[in-house]
Amino acid sequence: MNDLERVALLERINYLTLEPVAAVTPGVEIILREDVILSSSTMYPTPEANHACLLRTAPHKAEGLIDEIVAYFETRSMPPVIMLSPACQPADLPQRLLARGFQKQEPEETWVVMEDLQQRKAPKVEANIKVRQIDRAEAPLFAQVMTAAYEMPPEYADALAALLAPSIGLPGVTHFLAFSGDKAIATLSLMRWQDYVTMGSAGVLPEYRRGLPILAMAVEVLTEAQRQGVKTVLGQTVLGPLFERFLRFCGFSYAFKRVPYIRI
Numbered sequence: 155m156n157d158l159e160r161v162a163l164l165e166r167i168n169y170l171t172l173e174p175v176a177a178v179t180p181g182v183e184i185i186l187r188e189d190v191i192l193s194s195s196t197m198y199p200t201p202e203a204n205h206a207c208l209l210r211t212a213p214h215k216a217e218g219l220i221d222e223i224v225a226y227f228e229t230r231s232m233p234p235v236i237m238l239s240p241a242c243q244p245a246d247l248p249q250r251l252l253a254r255g256f257q258k259q260e261p262e263e264t265w266v267v268m269e270d271l272q273q274r275k276a277p278k279v280e281a282n283i284k285v286r287q288i289d290r291a292e293a294p295l296f297a298q299v300m301t302a303a304y305e306m307p308p309e310y311a312d313a314l315a316a317l318l319a320p321s322i323g324l325p326g327v328t329h330f331l332a333f334s335g336d337k338a339i340a341t342l343s344l345m346r347w348q349d350y351v352t353m354g355s356a357g358v359l360p361e362y363r364r365g366l367p368i369l370a371m372a373v374e375v376l377t378e379a380q381r382q383g384v385k386t387v388l389g390q391t392v393l394g395p396l397f398e399r400f401l402r403f404c405g406f407s408y409a410f411k412r413v414p415y416i417r418i
Contacts, residue, residue, distance in 0.1 A: 161410045162241035164267060165208050168388055169193065171345040171352040175327060178320040189219060192226060197317055199232055201259070201414055207237040213244040220254065224417070237263065237412045248415070256415040261392045263414070266406035268376070268387040274405060276377050283367050284333045285374035293319040296331055300341045303357025328378065329355065332371040334362065340371050344378070349385040356389075372404050 155163070169184055169191050176184040181196035182203075189211045195203035206223040209216075220236075227234040236256065238247055252258070268274075288296055297315035301308060321327050326346035331338050339362045343355040353375070358368055379387060389406060391397050398408070 158241050161239055162208060164388060164409055165239055165241060167347060167350050168352050170347040171350060174324055175321045175345060179317050194230060197313060201235045201416065204232050205235040205237050209242045209247060211243060216244055216250060233416055233418050235414055235416045237414050239412045240410050251415045256417045259414040259416055263412040264391050264398055265409040266389045266401050267409045268406045271380050271384055271387055276373050279366060279370045279373050282334060283370035285330055285371050288329050288331050290319050290322045293322060295338055296329060296341055299338045300355060300357045303359055330375055334367060339367060342371060342375050344375065351379050351384045351387050353387060353389040
C-alpha cells in the first residue's frame with residue numbers, strides 16, 4: 155500500500171465508524187461510494203457535518219461529479235463544501251473548484267493516527283479527573299458540556315441530547331464524560347469499525363483546556379479502547395500546532411491534512 159492508498163483507507167474508515175451513529179440519528183446521512191463520500195446533517199449546518207470528500211474519479215468525469223455534489227447540497231439548502239485530501243483524484247481538483255467559484259477555507263483539518271495501540275503502555279497521570287462511560291439518562295449532561303465546550307448557544311443542548319440518545323449503547327459506540335470533582339468538564343466519543351476507532355465529540359470547558367485534565371481524559375479513553383482490542387485510533391483537529399503537539403505527546407502521529415473548499 156502506497157502513501158496515497160493509506161490516506162484513502164484511513165479517510166474511508168473514519169466514515170465507516172460513523173455509519174452506525176448516522177443510521178440512528180435523525181437528520182444525519184452518510185453515503186459511501188467508490189467515487190465520493192457525502193455527509194450531511196439537518197441539525198448542524200456546518201462544514202464539519204456537511205461536506206463531500208474522498209473524490210476519486212477520472213479526469214473526464216470530474217466536472218460531472220462536482221455537479222452532483224453541488225446539487226446534493228443545494229437540494230438541502232446548504233452551501234456545497236468539498237474537503238480535499240491528498241488521496242483525491244484527479245490532481246487538479248483544487249484548480250477545478252476555484253474555477254467554479256469555490257473558495258479555499260481556513261483552517262485546514264489535520265488528521266492523526268495512533269497505530270499498534272495494543273503494544274502501547276499508558277502513562278500515569280496524577281490528576282483529580284474521573285472519566286466514565288455515560289448511559290442514556292446522562293445524554294442531557296453530555297450535551298450541556300459539549301455545547302459549552304464548543305461555545306454554542308445553550309439552547310442547542312436539548313436538541314443535541316435528543317440526537318445523541320439513540321447512539322448510546324450501540325455496539326462499537328462509547329460516549330465518555332470527564333469530571334473534576336463533581337463537575338462534568340469534558341466529552342469524548344469512540345466509534346469503532348473492526349480494529350479501528352475514531353475519536354469524536356471531543357470538547358473541554360474553556361477553563362480546563364490547559365494542563366492535566368485533557369491528558370487524563372485522553373489516557374483513560376485510550377486505555378478503554380485498548381481493553382476493547384482496538385489496534386488503530388483516528389482523530390482530526392483544526393486547533394492548530396499547539397494541540398497537534400499535545401496529540402503527538404499522547405502517541406499520535408501525523409497522517410495528512412484536508413483542505414475545505416466552499417461555494418457560498
